[in-house]
Amino acid sequence: MSALKKMRKTYKLRGGIHPPENKTQSLQSPIDVLPVMGEIVLPLGMHIGAPAEAIVEVGQTVLKGEMIAKPKGFVSTAIHASTSGTVKAIEHRPIIHASGMTAPCIVIEPDGKDQWTTLTPILNYRQSEKNDLLEHINNSGIAGMGGAGFPSRVKLATDKTIEQLIINGTECEPYITADDILMQERAAEIVEGIEILQHLVNPQETLIGVEDNKPEAINALQAATQGKNIEVVVFPTKYPSGGEKQLIQILTGKEVKSGGLPADVGVVCQNIGSTYAIFRAVKHGEPLISRITTLTGEALTTKKNVEVRLGTSVQQLLDFAGFHASRANRVIAGGPMMGFSIPSLDAPVVKTTNCLLAPESNELPLPPEAQPCIRCGMCSEACPVSLLPQQLYWFAQAKDQEGLKKHHLMDCIECGACSYVCPSNIPLVQYYRASKADIRQTAEDQKKADYAKTRYEARLARIEKEEAEKEAKKQARLKKAAAATTAKEKSEVKAAVERTKAAPAEATDDPVAAAIARAKAKADASPLDKAKDNVASLEKRLKKAQAKLDAAKANNDENLAAFESSLTKLQDKLTTAKAELEKLQGEAPKATPEINTDDPVAAAIARAQASRADGESLSPEDKLNKDIESLTKRIKATETKVAAAKENGDEKAEILESSLTKMQDKLTTAQNELAKLQPAKEAPQAAPAVDENDPVAAAIARAQAKRSGDEALSPEDKLKKDIDGLNKRINATQEKVATAKENGDDKAEILESSLNKMQDKLKAAEAELAKLQPATEKTEDAAATQSHDPNDPVAAAIARAQAKREQSSDLSPEEKREKDIAHLEKRIKLTEEKLSEAKDAGDDKAEILESSLEKLKTKLADLAAAED
Amino acid sequence: MIEFLTENALLAALIALGGLALVFGGILGFASVKFKVEGNPIVDQINDLLPQTQCGQCGFPGCKPYAEAIADGEEINRCPPGGEATIQHLADLLDVEVKPLDAEEKVPSVAFIREAECIGCTKCIQACPVDAILGAAKQMHTVIGSECTGCDLCTDPCPVDCIDMVPIETTMQTWHWDLPKTPAQSQLIATDRKGEVA
């Protein structure tokens, strides 16, 4: 039977080495169960995964086997007091770790009684739920005892179909015999543990893999597994057969894929020590509080396996074995291949401490200094996972993570076979460990960076949203204000209409509105209506366009030019529409008087219109009027353009200004001509008023006279306004000249000449005003002279509208301030740019610019303060 | 036609080359319309290599703007948080020479607010590019350590200087083996050894 079992085909491990085994030294005596020695120090992170969470407090009395730290998360396991006593401290203590760092530990002062807590064995485990059993195992603190310390529960809690349950009794590393002696002495218990595992994972077959250098263990196991569904598989000794994936390959021929788990190929692997611990936990209820540790090495007097309480200090254990500190060159935790030097002997024994090796210098000499790689390729022959260690070495030196990954560094099991065979004594494994850590670190950093990126982007989105909301609010406010203005205007128009209806004679406030009103009175005249509608809608559109243009200017929009051109077009359209309207209005009365004579009011209107039409037939004057109107409009448009251009520091400003001057000249000539013409007009205008006996007509005439009286004031007003405007412009120009001079600009001269011109104009205007003022007084007294008024009603209306608009814009000082601030900010930006340019160019303008920048900034600050 | 052209060699040459040029121009014109490429994917690639601390130490307001600037020819060595590794990656991506970092490489650290001294001005909250600082006006602020990128942008705005940059300590979890020191003998060529041979 057993012979048959031995016949089972095993697969050959690729690569591998045959280091001296040195196992016999520690197998001379049976396991020595040690009593508690000194204080117990239990690190919270004895296993792989999240450290356990302490559930005891300092000063608390604990019993042997009592849980003192509970698992935190899935990949974590519990920790138990390995003897009864008092919790002395929970503090950082040195532990067995290559870094030599300290870690949080629970320190127990033993009371010497070594008194067990109440144990809860699961005697009839076959009846219990799988999950309960797993929970019990995890609460018993069982983690892989082969070296890594992976919580056993995680491996066993697989829901995949398991073909093979493999118990790892290989123990391939030299010197270590802990599993060997356990198998020899406690085979029956191990087999019972295997049966528990079988119950848990329900495998098709169960294999115990043992190397052929442990004949006694093999015999003991074969005896214990008689008649059971457990097979002891013996295979040739070779390092590192004991690696999980290697053992699976040897026993089943299955290869666990890179990055995969044994469960992926239907295999669960457990260590002998862990199996024994599971048996203790289930059958006796004893948690993992002690383990078998091999004490060996030439620096120890007695080399043997001991069952030691977890938490016993390494120093005391070594002292027990007769440690000659002077003879040992170091103390190694684990074996000579994969172990590492213990930085502090105060560190305690933990669940993964399978061996303490204290070699003499001649036994395990420190590695000699590394020699250059000669590319002999021995490492790649020794590698059990078919890597190219020599190539990895180069990549590791060059820190070429891509190359390392491409050459599958992450599959390295760090067995040390390559370092062992290296004729140049290159510490290859150390390179791989460091590089692996680097790669993990990079991945971690990348993850963090991605996270930061998403957070940053989220923040940007949030800020954008906030700003959009703010902007929307602002827009809403503006719209509200605009709506209020239009409503006001509308109501005014309405009022005018009503007034006209009630007493058409008085409806002379706004000629356009009056015209509309007049037209409204005569609803049948549809072409007229259309024209009016046209004018109204055009006006609305114009207003909108103006608002848009303003907004665009404020935002320094690129579409500014487009807006302006569309505005101009609209203005042109409006002009033509108005002309048409006027023409229509002229025609309308001619056709209607006979029809409407019933209605005295209508008749009056008709007559008045007729008279007006007569006046209009005097086309030179009318033309002039129209000309003047369009000129004023164009001037205004140009002025806004100039202002915009100035704001943007555009060079076009000058050209525009010159054209503006030309236009103003034209306007003046047109006005002069008109003035010349008007005396001629006087007669026909006066005539209807005199001729008509109609009281209504008389009223109209009176009203007209009155209006003229009002308007008589206007030449003076106009001049005053002109003067004001000129003053303003002069001031602006002066400022500009100053800045231009500061910048050493050659524009300065041009500006100065224009300034001079303006000043001349101002003087002329002032002189005229002075002349006019006495004349006006006279005019006021004599209504008859009114017809001398050179002022055109349309122009007056425009002036009034302007005044109104100014008033309405004055209504919102907040907005104005905002605009100012925006403007200032723009200027500051511009200046800053200029400054940086100047600085780059090493220009001496820089200082001047800086001072002006400061001035601007203080202004801005003042404004902002005012806002607050 | 052909005879005429063979007789007028100059004309033939002109027509042949001109015709070829015309045809090829047509092909290329068609291709440039057909295979038009929009966008600049290189910016995203660069951005992915940057450490996304959004610290602005490069002189640009965030990693994306710097990525755009690099794509436009800015130096690749302006990112202190990324360090030499980032420069190396950027150099690989853009196929340019590796340059030494234009600043001192910083120890990775996180901001820490001495909470007793914090006056609750929220200035640091506004400065933080990744929203890692928690607090409200006139309330104590604190840094969410796991979110902090260590960009150092919050320290300057703090009016009471209560923000420290604390280096991240190595823990058991983050500790790892160092690369072994390359011993002198592993340099095959004697003159390559530094300091060993005079």
Next chain:
Amino acid sequence: MIQDLSFLFISAVLVNNFVLVQFLGLCPFMGVSGKLETAIGMSAATTFVLTLASVCSYLTNTFILAPLGLEYLQTISFILVIAVVVQFTEMVVHKTSPLLHKVLGVFLPLITTNCAVLGVALLNINKEHNFVESLIFGFGAAAGFSLVLVLFAAMRERLAVADVPKSFQGAAISMVTAGLMSLAFMGFSGLVQL
């Protein structure tokens, strides 16, 4: 016929390898061989361009230049043809594979001035190849170029992390390697006799 063509192909790939035997196209050979991926991309692009350019230039010569007795315009019109093919390839690559475009970088437009391309076109005329021969010769030359480029890139990838003495680092060791490769390719001479 088939045998002749296969000989022509083998000759173009190995015996008269454009890079290592005729020393044409050394610029991309040294410039784009730093990384294997880049080298493969460059190989693909060059293969495409070379084959196409060889055919196009043959057509241009046979149907436009030769009938008109304008053989003296060969060089300039071939350059025109090559430039167009390269530009076209670049546009297509840019559209279809931005990464490859990035990887090839400046070297893709530089195929225009890759003397191997012009060399193939002119050799086709010199050796009086017919259309099929031109095609095979162009493709063979490109395959040879690709072969050595990829081989060389693989070597340089290893060299990049190797412990090269300081005085040999960088271009020097690349040149040495290229020289050794060239010596190795001399071994192919006499493989086929055309």
